[in-house]
Amino acid sequence: MGTISYRIAASLVGLGLLLATACAPSAAPSPTVAPPAPTKAAAPATTPQASAATTAAPSAGAGADWQAQWDKVLAAAKQEGTVVVSGSTGTLYRDAATAFEQAYPGIKVQFTGIKGSDLTPKIEAERQGGQYLWDVYTGGWTTINQDFLPNGIVDPLKPALILPEVTDTSKWLNGMQGAWMDPDGKYAFGFGAYTEPTIYVNRSLVPESQLNNHDQLLDPQWKGKIVSADPRKAGAQNEGSSWLLKLKGQDWLTKFYGQLTMVSDERSAIEALVRGNYPLMMDVSPPSYEEFVQQGLTKDVQGLNPESPEGSLLVSGALNVALFNKAPHPNAAIVYINWLLSKQGQDAFVKATNVSSRRLDAIPGDPFYTPKPGVQYGDAGISSMPYKEKAITIAKQVFK
């Protein structure tokens, strides 16, 4: 009864054991499990601190100095051959990050899209086990401030900025000092600068005469008519609500939350808006919104009172960068960061995400998100940090 079948089964088991043995290393090109020993070529300039000792001043006036430093770092980076980058989930962030390989063919980008809430325990556990596996962080600045800085996981970024086009403050919206997203102004650099409405309105359902300012949102007629991704979590909706908290106060925000209908994610919220199930929607991030824009589903959707103080925010979103300390490829990390903040790098990110860069000479993003001259936008930078936490606390009390 099954003699032949048994032999086939035994062969499969044996094959499987061989396969399992062969499986012990990873299938794809091996990840860096332990920090590689620095090469001799890397010795001349291996750390951002060493770079800081010799790099040009931020105004980059000393031409030969920065060039010599850059050449050493670049040569060492090519020896290292890899830079390990963490970023937001999604192919567009990966596409943007890996555009670096075209500019520097000798250095491969090992990109991992991972949420901040997943990255933090991973990095903490790895470091506790003596594993230092990451070079560069790109993502939201909240993770940098709340998780990385208190645990000494990141190094100052400023000393790693070498290229003159990166350190030239005139190239950045509101100067370089406006781009730092940490209290000390040297760890987290926000290279994105785009606007988001705090409230989206489907004008085919709600004419301007019926709703034209944020205070009207508390009217009973809007109860259950404002859809939002979960306001108890970080995200664009939290940026919008934290700004409204700052301007309007806790009582107002509490009442406002009572008007909301929660959905699980931004995509569900946007669908609900464009289908006409809900006429109003809380702030969402541009990459989620963009797909619907491309299908022509948002032509009737506008920001509510976009040029008022409450109307729009200037955000960096997930477009911030930090440098992990004890990076396994320190020189490649420096080269990557300088490329990222150069015009070439910023063009790659704008092309992928379609939102504006903080660099004034980068290609423009979608006009819907591009800051307009003369408009005072809400500040979703580091000064908004306490309001973000408070807004989440209020949301948790309202949405029990």
Place this chain on the structure above:
Amino acid sequence: MASLSLPLPRRRFKFGLNDAGHWSLLALLMVLVVWPVVLIVLNSFQMARPGQAAVYSLDAWRQALSDPALLNAVRNTVTLVAAKEGIAFPVAILIAWVLARTDLPGSQWLEFLFWIGFFLPALPVTLGWILLLHPQYGLLNQLVSMLPFMGKSTFNIYSFWGIVWVHLASVTIAIKVMLLTPAFRNMDASLEEASRVAGASTFGTLARIVLPVMTPVLSVTLLLSIIYSLQAFEIELVLGLPIHFYVFSTEIYNLIHQEQPLYAAATALSTIILGMMVPLIVMQRWATGKRRYTTVTSQFKGHQIQLRKWKLPVFLLVLASALVITAVPLAFIVLGTFMKLFGFFNLADAWTTAHWSSVLSDPIFVSSVWNTVIVAGGTALGAMALFTIISYVVVRTRFAARGALDFTSWLPSTLPGIILGLGLLWLFLGTPVLRPMYGTVFILIVATVVGSMPLGVQIIKANLSQLGFELEEAARISGGSWWSMFRHVMLPLIMPTLLLVGTVSFISASKNVSSVALIATSATSPLALLQMNLMADGSYESAAVVGVMVVALTTGVALIARIFGLRVGIAR
């Protein structure tokens, strides 16, 4: 004739491994299962960040238990599980019995359809049902509203019963049919014949003979269903949030997926679930440990009950159930891959192959496929070997600590996948000998084997419980060694079950996201993680493409296993 009430024999079988082997097996499980659980429980009391001196307190427990939503979540969880299992369990028993014990035409392939239902990923299935049952734009609602006297929103998926329906129409019934059908098939027909000769009706025989004999597998199936129900969160997250319907698992999910994840509080809540599950596991072992449930003996007789005039209606009913669970969601998942925007039928040019081109040409996709094949294949083979050894030691030997072995095999089911993954992360990074394996596919295989352990061990245990000892005795008396007996007698009998376990483990590993999310790297990332990232990105259509590839991969493997399994084991 098999006995239902004789005491366990006092014989002692030589297993082929000596006691050192048994204790080594237990030690292995202690390292891979118990130690991560201990780390999780300990860390629920540890408040200091890594690199700082440890600080132990009850703050995380206070935080978890003082959440005002917790009591509501517990109440919702209990009512949801009761509603789901109250409906799914008897329905699944009937379907499994019909498939295994009657002359229903096409039963083999109907059974396979229920397997496919188990393979389908939960989130895309939920989205598919939303398209049908959304109160405003659901297609079914639009159709029904055309009927006279019917309202606009007859069905509302955003409701308690909407959540129950999606569970029933996805995994809940399918997995029970998968587990119960082979066990029903292994039942000796002489028991049923004796019952009918004594004057009992078909349903009387089912209720008074078949179900009691099937007690081990029924109790295990029910217990596993309850445990997995407690961990399910995707359907509740999507459908429950708009109506403020929260369950235990979504509370844990929310604690973890915050900007500053509260792992200590999440592990505290998970420990509470573990504490709640332990009495159930103990009760199940006590209830099934005192009696024998042998159904496969040297006089085994298979038999099919004739349905006669009931053949067509029963066939149509089972077919309809299978199609609702498989064809409907699968159709919408496949449809979604060709839509420019999932669910938007009214766009000017709604259809595209761009998502397929984009996914298939992505280099990450290719490496993810390869990683999935290796991880899932390694899991299947590892599970078949390891779970067989564990089950045999528990059921067929007198090893002093077999109770501990059995209990340990249940433990992974009591923790949410993400928490288990966290425990394994700490285990591998905190143990110097294991540290070099971090970043390889091996650690993913370990995680998915551990995750599959409760289900796999219980399936094989239930099967082994049905085999009479006289089969082994006869082989030994004839002069065969233990290994010869296992190869020539036991293995053919349990081969269909092993293939089922291997297939289920392969599928679980292919779909597993939660327990691998923290331990995978970009080089070892499987398809399920790629799908999750695409969903998080809002790229539902590309995620559906990956989902279809996962289903195709797992269906192909299941088909091969099924065809292979039909040629071995007990013939119908």
